[in-house]
Amino acid sequence: MAELQLHNTLTGKIEKFVPQKAGEVRMYTCGPTVYDYAHIGNYRTFVFQDILRRFLKLRGFKLNHVMNLTDVDDRIIANAAAAGVNIRDYTAKFVQAFFDDCKTLSIDAPEHWIRATDHIEEMVKLIQRLQEKSFTYPGDGSIYYRIAKFPNYGKLSKIDLTGIQAGARVDNDRYEKESARDFALWKAPKPGEHFWETAIGPGRPGWHIECSAMAMKYLGETLDIHTGGIDLAFPHHENEIAQSEGATGKPLRLQAFSPAVRPRRCSLPQAAQFHIRWSAAGGQFCGAAAEFRRSAEAGEISRGQARGYGRAHCEGGGRV
Numbered sequence: 213m214a215e216l217q218l219h220n221t222l223t224g225k226i227e228k229f230v231p232q233k234a235g236e237v238r239m240y241t242c243g244p245t246v247y248d249y250a251h252i253g254n255y256r257t258f259v260f261q262d263i264l265r266r267f268l269k270l271r272g273f274k275l276n277h278v279m280n281l282t283d284v285d286d287r288i289i290a291n292a293a294a295a296g297v298n299i300r301d302y303t304a305k306f307v308q309a310f311f312d313d314c315k316t317l318s319i320d321a322p323e324h325w326i327r328a329t330d331h332i333e334e335m336v337k338l339i340q341r342l343q344e345k346s347f348t349y350p351g352d353g354s355i356y357y358r359i360a361k362f363p364n365y366g367k368l369s370k371i372d373l374t375g376i377q378a379g380a381r382v383d384n385d386r387y388e389k390e391s392a393r394d395f396a397l398w399k400a401p402k403p404g405e406h407f408w409e410t411a412i413g414p415g416r417p418g419w420h421i422e423c424s425a426m427a428m429k430y431l432g433e434t435l436d437i438h439t440g441g442i443d444l445a446f447p448h449h450e451n452e453i454a455q456s457e458g459a460t461g462k463p464l465r466l467q468a469f470s471p472a473v474r475p476r477r478c479s480l481p482q483a484a485q486f487h488i489r490w491s492a493a494g495g496q497f498c499g500a501a502a503e504f505r506r507s508a509e510a511g512e513i514s515r516g517q518a519r520g521y522g523r524a525h526c527e528g529g530g531r532v
């Protein structure tokens with residue numbers, strides 16, 4: 213049989229795929245952060261990884277594929293606290309909507325669906341391993357990763373860090389805030405918000421440590437394929453590499469594949485593009501009209517535009 217070739221984001225090349233153990237593939241996919249409904253660009257990623265997993269199985273590989281639900285995140289914790297409910301209750305409807313949408317898109321379930329909230333202990337243990345090797349330093353009740361200690365930082369995304377202020381500490385999960393160099397592994401509790409009481413102190417895990425700890429638990433210290441949106445390459449996957457390789461001393465990925473997932477641009481307003489969901493009934497857009505209305509109420513488009521977009525997209529089969 214012809215050899216399998218895949219694009220490796222780490223090297224930027226198309227390479228022969230050789231798993232660590234012949235005939236078996238260990239694959240990890242960064243799943244959705246369930247603070248809201250997943251958007252169409254997210255599903256581009258999940259459709260891609262579904263095609264990949266089906267193809268690997270078709271080629272006879274024994275597949276162990278893990279996908280997580282990020283249900284610990286600054287936005288989730290803040291929104292749950294504001295709503296006066298616990299994290300599970302806050303995320304339940306978004307998790308259900310995600311599974312419904314995957315079903316609509318015929319996305320096969322991975323071998324393991326896992327949640328960050330079920331793996332706090334593993335995250336704490338991994339942070340302790342990093343502490344023992346001096347990859348961390350404390351600050352105001354949080355624990356930060358010292359990027360200066362990991363010279364290979366940036367090898368996946370090829371990010372140029374020269375313009376980023378060294379030592380700037382940022383503990384927010386959101387991309388634009390986390391572009392500063394050192395990042396939070398563990399975050400101090402905020403008043404009124406949920407926290408865990410652990411061996412490294414009270415608080416909550418940073419987003420990046422979640423995936424490193426969970427991948428290690430289910431797939432071992434290294435893995436064969438890591439997928440995720442290309443928008444996760446920096447900082448998320450870069451930080452995962454720094455954490456996992458820092459702790460184990462082994463390359464996290466023999467092959468690191470982050471397929472491009474940016475949705476094609478269309479003329480729709482951003483808010484509408486980003487909240488479109490397929491309904492379970494025949495792939496028609498069910499949520500689009502409501503989103504256009506919401507965009508109109510927010511003053512992003514006029515009411516006439518909202519009606520026009522709604523007619524064009526909801527009655528026209530919902531193609532963007």
Ligand SMILES: [Zn+2]
Pocket residue numbers: 241242243423448
């Ligand atoms: Zn991840």
